[in-house]
Amino acid sequence: MGHDLVTERRVKLNSPDPDYDWRQVAYLLHVSRALDRLEETRLVPEKKVLYQFSARGHDMAQILLGTRLSHKKDAACGYYRSRPLLLSLGVPLEDALGSAMGRAGGYSDGRDIGVVFNYPNPHGAPALPMCGGVGAQYTPTAGWAQAIEYYRSVLKDPAYDEALAVVLGGDGSVAANGFWSALTIATTQKLPMLFYIEDNEYGISVPSTYQTPGGNIARNLASFSGLEVISGDGTDPADAARLLTRAVAHVRARKGPALIRLTVPRLQGHSFQDTQTYKSKKVVDAEEARDPLPKLKSYLVGSLLSEDEWAAIGREAEEAVEKARAIAEARGVADPTTVLDNVFYEDEMQAIGGQWTHGYAPPASTDAPQPEGQRINMVTAIRRTLDHELEVNPRVLLFGEDIGPKGGVHAVTLGLQDKFGAGRVFDTSLSEEGIVGRAVGMALAGLMPVPEIQFRKYAEPAMEQINDCGTMRWRTHNRFAAPMVLRIPGGFFKCGDPWHSQTNEVQFVHNPGWKVAVPSNAEDAVGLLRAGLRGNDPVIFFEHRAMLDDSWARRPYPGDDYVLPFGRARMVSEGDAITIVTWGAMVPRCEAAAKEVSADVIDLRTLMPWDREAVLESVRRTRRCLIVHEDLQTAGFGAEIAAVVADEAFLDLDAPVTRLTMPDIPSPHNPVLLNWAVPSVERIRAKIDELVGF
Structure with a gap:
């Protein structure tokens, strides 16, 4: 009897974690492999897929991660090797394939590369629109995490309790500005954010030792304050499942952010065209020996599945992928004239992003000014407009460098933190990438962020996020949008210099999807700012430094209902x-x-x-x-x-x-x-x- 108890205990210890649906994990892993194989052997050679990035080796751990995103307010943002995660979130296979083929429908209606994923996910956690730039996914994810905290702490919405945001990145991306900016945001603000780092030891051909000292970001961050750091083997089903459960539980318990680094092999080149000549045969053989697919089979067959059941799962996956291929190939290419649609909001609401998707309706307004009182300068006019919109709309929040107790270096936000609290008007770390990137994530979560770039020249580090935000509605075919008002003071004031006095408004005009306001006086500033704050598109609001207190620019306040349409001279x-x-x-x-x-x-x-x-x-x-x-x-x-x-x-x-x-x-x-x-x-x-x- 004692021997039987020991045997039973050993079987339980070696049994697959019951918190995971291992049959589904096995099925999705086979699906992912079948998709990669189909593309590599047929669709790429037939030139039906033009960009292909295999997920082989990365796939199992991603699928395990996706099964942990069970909260309706969770969100994930991946990168070009993240299709297995999307499969676990429920993306239709015909969309996954059709998007890779540039066909109508899918992620973008053929407008973007098929490996640039997004998924509104009506049944669970969305996959936020990823970007083609390495590292650009981090700060928008931090913004979604900060939005979760805003809903919980400021708006007191219990629907966001235990929600989290997860960002996926490789060992190469940890050298990017966005990674460090997001890490600073998440740790200083104690945000519910999980950094999921897949370490395959190569950024295309560059070893990970060139990205981070020693090639192990988890070891380097072990003493990073406010961050739970976890590291392990992403090819071992039991180890990966245990570590992912631990990481997710830490964040859901509101203990702060976590970073999990899982080592995985990249079993194909960086892309289909990459022959991996920079890897020795010994390295390639060692990677093949770490393939998670046979490891998963060993883990499941005999304890949960029979050989026949495992084989049947593989056949089911092949059949599903072949069926999806037929559907995807039957789809046509979008009408070329439709590429002009969805640069800005038209008549059809996006699926995710912006306060309008959360039930916000702009109050009644007028384009006829109703002057009140004495003439005021532009600083006062902007401040009064922000004050009013903060008062009437709890989704509005202001942030930037020195905008809190100091009130901004131009005094525009003076007193607003005292009135509305540090939860709604707050300072940020010195990172324009982080300021705009987090605004993107907040906007996607349904808030109306009003970030400030202190001077026009300082917007340069944020240009990637500015560009990606503007193109979001278009490149996702109106699935996602990130409306915000980005305030940027600029131009000369008494004197000039190359750093604080730049205008260069044309650079923003050349970023599709942004509306650009350049008011010359207090009345116009009120009307255009309010139009942006109540609108459904991202807006650059350019505040000329010379006009902020200029006597000519002074006008009576035009009223709390004054909204000036864009495009009217x-x-x-x-x-x-x-x-x-x-x-x-x-x-x-x-x-x-x-x-x-x-x-x-x-x-x-x-x-x-x-x-x-x-x-x-x-x-x-x-x-x-x-x-x-x-x-x-x-x-x-x-x-x-x-x-x-x-x-x-x-x-x-x-x-x-x-x-x-x-x-x-x-x-x-x-x-x-x-x-x-x-x-x-x-x-x-x-x-x-x-x-x-x-």
């Missing part, structure tokens, strides 16, 4: 001798320069979209066009306006379309140098006289 003055098109700090200079001339002075107010019709109507009437802006001349936004006027109103012109801008130099610091470089009232007036007399 303002006629500053009217005349018939010349059209002057401008925006931002150049508006008052152009108005002053044109006092003695019968001129249309047009303040565009927004650059994306911009009011082409107002400009063309004016030019056809005045027959002359001068474009004035602070940014550099070469490839500045004035070049776009000039091209449109030349294309569509050439025969109406009596003089050449002319631009007056800064020369192609950074902003000079000394005021004498700056005033020489920036278009002045005198230079604008001289150019007006030249064109009128042409």
Whole structure:
């Protein structure tokens, strides 16, 4: 009897973990292998799949991870080798294959590479839109995790209790800026975030020792404050399952973030085209010996499955993949004209992202200002608008460097943290990648984030996140969107310099999916800011430093219901001798320069979209066009306006379309140098006289 008890205890210890559905794990692992094999042996050679990244070796542990994402408010963000995770979340096989083939439907309707995954998942945790850039997945995932904490702590929503966000990355990505930024965010804020690192020892051909000292990120982070670090073998079913259970339980218990590093072999090249000539035969053979598929078979057959059952699971997976292939291949290619759709919100709501998908409805508004009280400067107008929207909409939250107790280096957020608390108005670490990236994740989770970049030049480290946010609606075919208002002060103020005085608005215009506002006065700032805060698209809100306290820019507050539509220019003055098109700090200079001339002075107010019709109507009437802006001349936004006027109103012109801008130099610091470089009232007036007399 005693011998029987010992035997029974040993069997239990060696039995598969009952918390996992091992039959489903085995089935999905066979499916993943069948998908990779089909692509590698048929679809890539037939040129039906153009980008292929095998998941062989990474697959089993990912599937185990996916089975742990059982909470409705969980979310995962992967990278190009993360299809097994999506399979475990329930992505239809025909979508997985059809997306790889660029067919209609699927992840993107053929707009994006098939290995750039997303999955709204109506039945469980979504797979957030991944990005093609290595490491770009980390900070948006941190944003989703911070949104979970916001829902729990600020909005007191119990639906988010025990939820977590998990990000997948390889050993190469731990050298990326996004990884370290997200690690800082997650640990300092104690966020419910799990970093899942698959270490196959190679970033394409570069050994992991080039990415992190010693090639083991878990060892290096062992003493990182506020982070649970776990490491083990991702090819051993029992070890991987045990460690994943531990990691997930730690985060769900609100003990802070965790990082789990699992070693796995990459059993194929980085991509199909990669021949792995940089690996010796000994290395390749050692990797093959660590294949998790036969290890899983040994783990299950004899304890949970018979040989026949294992073989039947394999046949079932092959049949499912072949059926999915037939469905995917029967799908056509999307109508090419539809690629113009979904750059911005149109009439159909996205599946995930933005406050509108969570039941928010914009309050009644008016585009007719209702002036209240004395004239106020632009700083006060922006602050008052933020104050009101924070008051009426609990989904609005503000963050950035020094915006809390200090109130921002430009004093725009002064007093807002005192009024609304550090949960809604808070400082961040010094990482623009982290500021914008976390805003993306928060927006995806249904909040309305208002991040601030302290100066225009400082946006450069965040450009990858800015680009990825703008393209999200388009590249996911309206499945996901991340509406936000990104506030960016810039331009000269009393003096200039190459670091704090840059404008370069055109760079944002060239990022599809962003609306771009460049108000010149307090009234317009209120209307455009409120439009962004209540809208359903990401908005760049450019606050010109010279106008924040400029007396010309002061206006009475236009009311709490004032919303100014994007793409509607303002006629500053009217005349018939010349059209002057401008925006931002150049508006008052152009108005002053044109006092003695019968001129249309047009303040565009927004650059994306911009009011082409107002400009063309004016030019056809005045027959002359001068474009004035602070940014550099070469490839500045004035070049776009000039091209449109030349294309569509050439025969109406009596003089050449002319631009007056800064020369192609950074902003000079000394005021004498700056005033020489920036278009002045005198230079604008001289150019007006030249064109009128042409």
